[in-house]
Amino acid sequence: MTNTKVKEKIGRSAFTAAAILCIIAVVAIFAFLIVKSVPAFGKIGILQFMFGDNWSPDRLDSYESPLSGYYGIFTMIVGTVAATVGALLIGGVIGYFTAVFLVFFCPEKLKRVLASVINLLAGIPSVVYGFFGVVFLLPLLALFAPNNGTGLLATSIILGVMILPTVVSLSRTSLEAVPRAYYEGAVALGATHTQAVFKTVVPAARSGITASLVLGIGRALGETMAVVMVAGNSPAYPHSLFNSFRVLTANIVMEMGYAGEVQEGALVATGVVLLFFIFLVNVVFGAVSNRAVKTSAKPKKERKTSLAGVRIREFFGNIAYKLKAPYIGRAAAIVAGCFTGLALLFVVGFIFVKGVPHLIGNGYLVFGKFEFGGSRITIFPAIVTTLMTVALSLLIAVPIGVMTAIFLNEYARKGNVFVRIVRGAIDVLSGVPSIVYGLFGMITFVKLFGGSSSILSGSLTVSIMLLPTIVRSTEESLKSVADSLREGSLALGAGKMRTIFKVVLPSALSGILSAILLSMGRVVSESAPFLYTMGSVISATPHSYTDSGATLAVALYRLAGEGWHINEAYATAVVLIVLVLALNLLAEWVAARLNKKLTGDKK
Amino acid sequence: MKKVKEELPFGQTISVKGANLWYGDFHALKNIDIEIPERAVTAFIGPSGCGKSTFLKCFNRMNDLVAGCKITGKFMIGDVDIYGKTDVNELRKNVGMVFQKPNPFPMSVYENIAYGPRTFGIRKREQLDRIVEESLRGAAMWDELKDRLGKSALGLSGGQQQRLCIARALAVKPKIILMDEPTSALDPISTGKIEELCDELKTSTTIVIVTHNMQQATRISDKTGFFLLGELVEYGDTEDIFSDPKDERTERYITGRFG
DSSP states (O other): OHHHHHHHHHHHHHHHHHHHHHHHHHHHHHHHHHHHHHHHHHHHOHHHHHHOOOEEOOTTOOSSSOOOSEEOOHHHHHHHHHHHHHHIIIIIHHHHHHHHIIIIISOHHHHHHHHHHHHHHTTSOHHHHHHHIIIIIHHHHHTTSSSSSOSHHHHHHHHHHHHHHHHHHHHHHHHHTSOHHHHHHHHHTTOOHHHHIIIIIHHHTHHHHHHHHHHHHHHHHHOOHHHHHHHBOOSSOOOSSSSOBOOHHHHHHHHTTSOOHHHHHHHHHHHHHHHHHHHHHHHHHHHHHHHHHHHHHSOGGGSOOOHHHHHHHHHHHHHHHHTTHHHHHHHHHHHHHHHHHHHHHHHHHHHHHHHHHHHHHOHHHHHOOOOTTOSSOOOHHHHHHHHHHHHHHHHHHHHHHHHHHHIIIIIOOTTOHHHHHHHHHHHHHHHSOHHHHHHHHIIIIIHHTTSSOOHHHHHHHHHHHHHHHHHHHHHHHHHTSOHHHHHHHHHTTOOHHHIIIIIIHHHHHHHHHHHHHHHHHHHHHOOTTTTTTTOOOOOSOOOSTTSOOOOHHHHHHHHHHHOSOHHHHHHHHHHHHHHHHHHHHHHHHHHHHHHHHHTOOOO | OOSOOOOOOEEEEEEEEEEEEEETTEEEEEEEEEEEOSSSEEEEEOSTTSSHHHHHHHTTTGGGGSTTEEEEEEEEEETEETTSSOOHHHHHHHEEEEOSSOOOOSSBHHHHHHHHHHHTTOOOHHHHHHHHHHHHHHTTOHHHHTTOTTSBGGGSOHHHHHHHHHHHHHTTOOSEEEEESTTTTSOHHHHHHHHHHHHHHTTTSEEEEEOSOHHHHHHHOSEEEEEETTEEEEEEEHHHHHHSOSSHHHHHHHTTSOO
């Protein structure tokens, strides 16, 4: 009996400790951001930094002596906002109509295919999108652009395509959540299918659609690698669709490898500004969705509309009626749906067609041994590095994440202050863009382990990044386990630990496993957190975690950027896509299969 | 867990004095005294929300799981004060429970029944085999299930699942079994089977059953308690309660005038 008691105590403390680790991670990141950025803000001056439009850092600048470089990021703030708006105009609009198409106008058979294509493509690494931009989009734009095609348009298109899956899948969920009765009510009044959809169902899903757009904005704001590859990255305003400009994330990537003292501070400060934008978007989103909930709950008469407002609405309503707006909407939805499916397939198809022959024809590429100074490229070291990184980062993140989730769902009393802090910490972690993790990892872990980048530092960095996903999806699957099972176990005299490990976790296993597989996919596809924590050069196959190395995604970034080994780059991209898609498919399959097993083999 | 546990002297009678229970500010049970005899079926009846299930869950301390629940009064099982220095897991081993909705674990039939014994340190295969067979026989299911012990328990019908849950409770050899509306989610035939089972089980076990169904109470119980708004209005031999209720509220309830 004492034995059981001891076990219970140990379990409880371990789960609590995991939750505390999550808080420590957040505190560490924020402490780092503050400690590193405040001196820079002070030295440069906040206004000078935010609104100065000359960025020409001097890497010899130090905090003791007067500055000789200029540190103004306003061009990049404008660039970031412009690129995000561009992405929203392209990806947001197309995504919205695609979701409408998927839910209401798509033939049943096509729907399943299209939906899973879109879901799978959400996992495609951003370097692959960037690479596609480099090899396909830029040459295409260069045909009529005054330059080589880099600039705002290319960036917006790539970002737009990247946020498509996010926007589509979330909008779709909220459209499908609209009660069927709304649609039926409209049709029963004589509305056509199209009218019912655009006049009744879509407005009812407005808050969910807004939320999906906001998430898309968040993704566009934090995106780094794809943008770096197509934006050109000169610190200038995007004054036309085709001129080289720079976004905030790119600023960090471009310079953190060789930054001097003040410059480094300024880069961290850039990260702080970026985070500020992301939180701003989330706050606005919170306000918007709260307002949507409130206005729908409030009785109509409390919403005052001025007479002018009514007139304007009538005017546009009339135009819309005359133009038969819903039918235009239907056409747009069908076009958008086809475009999304084809565009995403095209990205993958193009890379496959170009890459697969090189992959098959060149055995050295995948299984070769690295030769120093050799002219041939092998990605075998990158494959080993990737596997080592996946293994170590999951070994760190999965136990902490799962245990935190167990703490939150099984032990914590709801509304407890500590619980709220842990949840807040998880939310904050999930909002931090990957490049900020990279910066954090470079300045803390790398320095801690003697100043040279290593797989260990990279894995530690990315494992913090994985925590929110693992905690959240584990918690979701723990929540879905019926309380009656817990009661059944406890009523038999089983303790809490036994109940958790023998009854609750096995029932939640499918969700947890698929979260783990998706996390693997994430490690494989990330590159921004690794560039300066783990090294970015393909060299000899690593032998231990203290060696440095490039993962496949980082290797692709290098190969694409150097431009000397473009065929090898295609082949690397194929390997990356196959890996990520396989992991995503496996995740879906595991979830489906285990769920089937759990619901029993009815005879 | 290897050493054999010291048996606490849990008896088979339940004796409650001055029980009060609050959920937050809500006073759910008011000053209840009751003596439940051993090896008999005692039924709790009353309208929804009257506190009968809540009271039942006090006997194996399942109310401990509810946040904001406060209990006062003396709850004795045999000679053990169950809210004193009792190991709650040991208590629940001795006071089994069957829930309103069948809740088999998502495991095989065998694993479901072996779960309890394993919790208390029984690991030997032959011993577990024996317990599984005994428990299934005890729940009159052995012949139905002996060929599908390895199949998922979730593939059974609702009635079978509920009887499996009874077998699962029997596997730890409880002295008392609490049943919280065990047949309310079942069809009449399955209900009949469970009622027969209660009749057999009471030769060795004390059974306390909460039911919405007054016919069920008359069919299977020796004693009946009528609950209303958190009070135990009347308690006595089932025959007396249904033929000659002392309290006007009891009479109005059993004649179907409210509830």
